[in-house]
Amino acid sequence: MSNMALRMTEIVSRATIRDVARAAGVSVGSVSRALNGGKNVSARVARDVAAAAEKLGYQPDFQARSLRTRTTGMVGCLVSDVANPLYASIVQAAEARLRDAGLLMVVANTANDPARERAMVAAFRSRRLDGILVAPGSDENDRAWRELATGGAPVVILDRDVPQEESTPWPAVLVDHREGARTATRYLIGLGHRRIALLTPGARMRPGRERIAGFKAAFAEADIDPSGALVCLQESSMDFAQGDALDLLRREQRPTAIIALGTRILAGALRAGRDLGLSVPGDLSVIAVGDTDLAAVHTPAITALRWSLEDVGRAAAELLLQRLKGASGEGQSRALLPVDLVLRESCGPPKTT
Amino acid sequence: MSNMALRMTEIVSRATIRDVARAAGVSVGSVSRALNGGKNVSARVARDVAAAAEKLGYQPDFQARSLRTRTTGMVGCLVSDVANPLYASIVQAAEARLRDAGLLMVVANTANDPARERAMVAAFRSRRLDGILVAPGSDENDRAWRELATGGAPVVILDRDVPQEESTPWPAVLVDHREGARTATRYLIGLGHRRIALLTPGARMRPGRERIAGFKAAFAEADIDPSGALVCLQESSMDFAQGDALDLLRREQRPTAIIALGTRILAGALRAGRDLGLSVPGDLSVIAVGDTDLAAVHTPAITALRWSLEDVGRAAAELLLQRLKGASGEGQSRALLPVDLVLRESCGPPKTT
DNA sequence: GGTTAAATTGGAAACGTTTCCATGTGAGGA
DNA sequence: TCCTCACATGGAAACGTTTCCAATTTAACC
Known part of the structure; x- marks a missing residue:
């Protein structure tokens, strides 16, 4: 019997905003307002909606929301190889920061293949990702740059030089x-x-x-x-x-x-x-x-x-978040991170020959 | 004036299927059929649509498509730390295979935190990701498992034991x-x-x-x-x-x-x-x-x-793709990968004391 | 209490697709 | 020539949200 119930919940589709509206005895518009803004909603509606949503286990559908709001809550990350230790930590740190901001990160490996790079940029655009972190495989892949530029989504460059032509330089995290x-x-x-x-x-x-x-x-x-x-x-x-x-x-x-x-x-x-x-x-x-x-x-x-790979990832995420918040002009648009020499045991004077 | 407005919208937003339909002189339904199935479309329509789409640089909006088709073309990958070399290569290989199948991969680090694990599973579900690759941080995080189970999306386990209670074991890639x-x-x-x-x-x-x-x-x-x-x-x-x-x-x-x-x-x-x-x-x-x-x-x-981390990632992706194709019953549902001992120079007999 | 402004609400449009359904068109056979 | 049938097509519904707008309620002030 419980098996049956389980089966049901598996099959039955999730509660929509309509169900919540019906359960709370209000309109869908009110539910949306109550759940999101909280602005212009009476205490009664807020309470009833919250209760109904809770009872039904309502979880908004991001796909539908995205369609309307033109924002996906997802950021793309394009590097040649996430398994490369020099990239892995950057990706990790960036993901951590972005997740804290409620964003998901989609990654793709390009293997430094320009064609694949362009394909992924196109895929990101088709999916309407909100932003892109990218370390292009070559600074001369003009077509990729151009497509990147026309995407509309903010782009943050990871330790690469941006083509000079651009009037306003793209945000970038550089290592010295x-x-x-x-x-x-x-x-x-x-x-x-x-x-x-x-x-x-x-x-x-x-x-x-x-x-x-x-x-x-x-x-x-x-x-x-x-x-x-x-x-x-x-x-x-x-x-x-x-x-x-x-x-x-x-x-x-x-x-x-x-x-x-x-x-x-x-x-x-x-x-x-x-x-x-x-x-x-x-x-x-x-x-x-x-x-x-x-x-x-x-x-x-x-x-x-x-140099701190974590700082690179964090700074890149920060720069991107700043752009996503709409502050396109203000703030630092590029970071230059220092490199230190850690002295250990592998260096000494050369043998005098 | 209207010309101006049109120009503006052209520049700001991308071409939609409507624009293609208008340009090709057919209905949106026909455009969709022509571009997707190719079934039940005359040669003339197919040609005109293709030409119009090409001319306008039309790229379908995955968000809108997702809403209708209930599939996002994205899979989630949940590990404790993508920067850990033991995970990084798995993620890399899985991404490669999934990308070849036209899927994007979103990654999230859980740092072995059960709460975060659950949060990410919820986020994946809200985003309606098509499937999940996951290496839970603990085999006893029952709540996480349960929520994973109710997600509806196929799940492939990475080198973890699945709770016994499950009648049909989940697909898993295990290392010996x-x-x-x-x-x-x-x-x-x-x-x-x-x-x-x-x-x-x-x-x-x-x-x-x-x-x-x-x-x-x-x-x-x-x-x-x-x-x-x-x-x-x-x-x-x-x-x-x-x-x-x-x-x-x-x-x-x-x-x-x-x-x-x-x-x-x-x-x-x-x-x-x-x-x-x-x-x-x-x-x-x-x-x-x-x-x-x-x-x-x-x-x-x-x-x-x-053991081959690449094989783990590849096999996991393969298992997931198999499920996504609807073959829920047939086929291998778990893989056990071998471990080899690579002899080098660091072992010898103990000193006799 | 009446008038006006503000706050709240419901209804509907919109986002860009896919897919269903009814209609129209053509060919092929009687 | 007419009928049938398969196929091609256009129009519209649907997916689940957010947001606009108009309408209604409440509050505020004289």
């Missing part, structure tokens, strides 16, 4: 990779290193470009022959196999220090060094770009450039 | 942690270890329970005094500081081998061992549960229990 790279390089130069390799993916995107700029700036300001400044670009972190690092370290004039991004590239460099019998930091100094578990726990612990 | 733990323990016992510590969070959830069961089973089948089988439960991986591992390894009869979950607990154990001057694997054998970057790249490389 340039200063970070400069600090790290300066530190290594100060230790006596002259041949330093910077291992980072793509100059196609802001983080890579900025790091390279900071790297070169450090050489320039130290007034040192920059021929030892080796910039090794990787198409993506995936492509950097151990072999590449091996080639690098086998060179006649091998670098005495390496600055390596993320987890995969860093891992490749560390393994290559180990395979060649190079001790860290004795034979090779290493700085990680991004303070991952790997860097912190490795033996020896790896000196790392650290 | 029991067999994995047994294999690892057996391996260590075979090497001669008798005092082995299993460091895993919560027996509140299936993975922990299964691992403990497998761990004990290995001792039992080897007919060995199980007093050396140390199960160290952690409320969550967060709580396991390095200090706990230090206490463990300072004991008079310290374990000669450790099986440690994930990244944080493993890191804590490794650091503690290092701080105490214990060499791996000489003084201490270590097995990681979950093949993270840390395990693979650490020196020495850590022997690890590995």
Whole structure:
């Protein structure tokens, strides 16, 4: 019997605002007002409606509401790969903030594929998402940018450069990779290193470009022959196999220090060094770009450039919420987050050869 | 004047199906049929509609469609923390599969908070999401389960035990942690270890329970005094500081081998061992549960229990898609994925004392 | 008490689709 | 040529809200 009842509730559709109106003996308009604004409703109606809604277990249908109000209470988040630790924490933090504001977050991985990026932007628009957090896979994907712009929904950029043409710059959360790279390089130069390799993916995107700029700036300001400044670009972190690092370290004039991004590239460099019998930091100094578990726990612990991924996510969510509240003009429209150098055990003076 | 107004509305709002109908000189019903089914439409209408839609850049409004069709093309994913590497790849893989099927995925972090879990389930239901992938934070959160059940949308469980009462078991993707733990323990016992510590969070959830069961089973089948089988439960991986591992390894009869979950607990154990001057694997054998970057790249490389997170995500998505297609009865309703022991350098025989 | 303003209320339109239903059109067979 | 029938089409209802507008009640003030 209870089985039957259960079955019924499963099958029977949920209570609508009409049911509540009927149960409370008022019109649907009054129910809507009572439940939402609370403005212009008498105490009696408010009470009766609340009681009826409670009794019927009424839950408003967001789909229907969305159709009318043109707002979905959902925000899209577009990154190349949510499983990448460098993105995962950003997504996590942004979701937390947005959820606190009553918004849901839909995520999509683009794998840096421009076509997929455009497809997802279109999907977001079709679904009328209220806003978008996005880290485009390339700063030159003009079509994607254009479609992003015509969407109507506010967009917040995650650590990417926006095309210059735009008159009013889009809100963005940027990380000061340039200063970070400069600090790290300066530190290594100060230790006596002259041949330093910077291992980072793509100059196609802001983080890579900025790091390279900071790297070169450090050489320039130290007034040192920059021929030892080796910039090794990787198409993506995936492509950097151990072999590449091996080639690098086998060179006649091998670098005495390496600055390596993320987890995969860093891992490749560390393994290559180990395979060649190079001790860290004795034979090779290493700085990680991004303070991952790997860097912190490795033996020896790896000196790392650290910035707060949580802050990136939070700031992005905040910027977006600000736009959604309609304050399109006022307030900060871009945040620049600092990068710190966390000193550990993986750096020392180069061996005098 | 009206021209002006028209222009305005054209710019502000997107083309609707009405606009397409007018442009093609047919009724809205015909446009809908032409664009969707393709059934019962003449060649002429199909052509004209397609042309008009193309010209106007028409994109259907999913919100409106959802209202009518009772389906949103979105599925929810509920885990404790998308930034946890053990979840991130699952989410990533599931999203990839679902996107290929034209579905969007909304994610939410519950931080293992039952209240938040329920709130998100309610939010998903209000939004009428088509389905839910969920890894509940506790197998005893009965209210959450109940609300999950009454949602109407198909649910796929990620590596959790479903309450027994249910007559028809829910679809689930399970990982064979029991067999994995047994294999690892057996391996260590075979090497001669008798005092082995299993460091895993919560027996509140299936993975922990299964691992403990497998761990004990290995001792039992080897007919060995199980007093050396140390199960160290952690409320969550967060709580396991390095200090706990230090206490463990300072004991008079310290374990000669450790099986440690994930990244944080493993890191804590490794650091503690290092701080105490214990060499791996000489003084201490270590097995990681979950093949993270840390395990693979650490020196020495850590022997690890590995299962495919991608397979978990893919299988979950597949199971859900199967339900969404209406095949509620047929087909596999649960998958059990294998766990492999990846032999590396972190295990050896214990020192004879 | 009467007049006016303000507050509350019910009814209906609107949001953009899909789908039902009745009508119209054509072809094919008698 | 007429009848039948399948098929194509237009019009309208429906999905569940919010919001506008007009109507009604209440409050306020003289």
